[in-house]
Amino acid sequence: MKEDRYQHITDKALLEKFYADKDNQWLGILMQRYTMLLLGVCMKYLKNEDDARDSVQQVFLKAINELHKYRVDYFKSWIYMVAKNHCLMKLRDKQGKTPVLLDEQTIAVQDEPLSQQAHLDKDRMLDAMSAAIAELNEEQQQCVTLFYLEKKSYSQIADITGFSMMQVKSYIQNGKRNLKIAVERITKQQ
Amino acid sequence: MNKDLLNILLNSNKDIDNQQLMDYLAGKLSEEEKHAVEMQLAENDFMSDAVEGLEIVKNKRDINVFVDQLNRDLHKKLFRKKSKKQRRKAVQQRWTFAAIILILVLLLAAWLMIVKYQRLRHG
Numbered sequence: 100m101k102e103d104r105y106q107h108i109t110d111k112a113l114l115e116k117f118y119a120d121k122d123n124q125w126l127g128i129l130m131q132r133y134t135m136l137l138l139g140v141c142m143k144y145l146k147n148e149d150d151a152r153d154s155v156q157q158v159f160l161k162a163i164n165e166l167h168k169y170r171v172d173y174f175k176s177w178i179y180m181v182a183k184n185h186c187l188m189k190l191r192d193k194q195g196k197t198p199v200l201l202d203e204q205t206i207a208v209q210d211e212p213l214s215q216q217a218h219l220d221k222d223r224m225l226d227a228m229s230a231a232i233a234e235l236n237e238e239q240q241q242c243v244t245l246f247y248l249e250k251k252s253y254s255q256i257a258d259i260t261g262f263s264m265m266q267v268k269s270y271i272q273n274g275k276r277n278l279k280i281a282v283e284r285i286t287k288q289q
Numbered sequence: 290m291n292k293d294l295l296n297i298l299l300n301s302n303k304d305i306d307n308q309q310l311m312d313y314l315a316g317k318l319s320e321e322e323k324h325a326v327e328m329q330l331a332e333n334d335f336m337s338d339a340v341e342g343l344e345i346v347k348n349k350r351d352i353n354v355f356v357d358q359l360n361r362d363l364h365k366k367l368f369r370k371k372s373k374k375q376r377r378k379a380v381q382q383r384w385t386f387a388a389i390i391l392i393l394v395l396l397l398a399a400w401l402m403i404v405k406y407q408r409l410r411h412g
Contacts, residue, residue: 123367131360135307138355139339142346151342152355159363179335228294247297252323271331279298
């Protein structure tokens, strides 16, 4: 099956084609777009190459069965959720812990951009962002500014600040999350 | 700068480019290209988790080998499933065909009996 021929077709369109004629070839094209990412996600959680490969196969199998049974609208978020839940269940079986499983709605909400942004005018949004950045702790502020405004890569930021790459990633991710919370609060106050 | 400030909280739906990802993991990208990939990582949990996991793979060249194997297995699964479906469809079609033949035979038999009965009455 040649993937390149279908590059111009979106995930949604491929799913529509599959739901129209139930031909598995559309699922093949769609799923193999995500093989590498799924392998990475399974590696992140399971930390073992063989387990990760087995898990990707099981995720594929589960996806094939479920896509035949019900309709999925956002394939990328859905397959990520299936893989993450599979790994969490596998870890639970190993460690005897009950994981908090994600559902499609949770993932969809996580994927949504800040909803209020669209309704706010640019100037108010800029004021809110400036105020929110000032509220971040020093490390997050430094990493967020270098990354988003000065367009430095993680490794450059690590060199400039002396933080490890992991710390840089974490300060940027947490900084972004805190910014979102602060902007929502500030815009509500306005 | 103002535009960049506003972009911080936007989420991206950019397409995933496996080759770019592999080049990123192999450290082959320029600082500018690295930043572009990292912007996607910061906006996309799926991709960010994946890169974190792929970084653990000892030999990065294995990643493409694993992906090719997984894709081959995927196609086998899909093809097997398709064959089962086709076999089921073929069995259904055979039964439909047999039912049509049976109905035609019964109709023919009924017609012959009617003709024979009419001949007996008139003759």
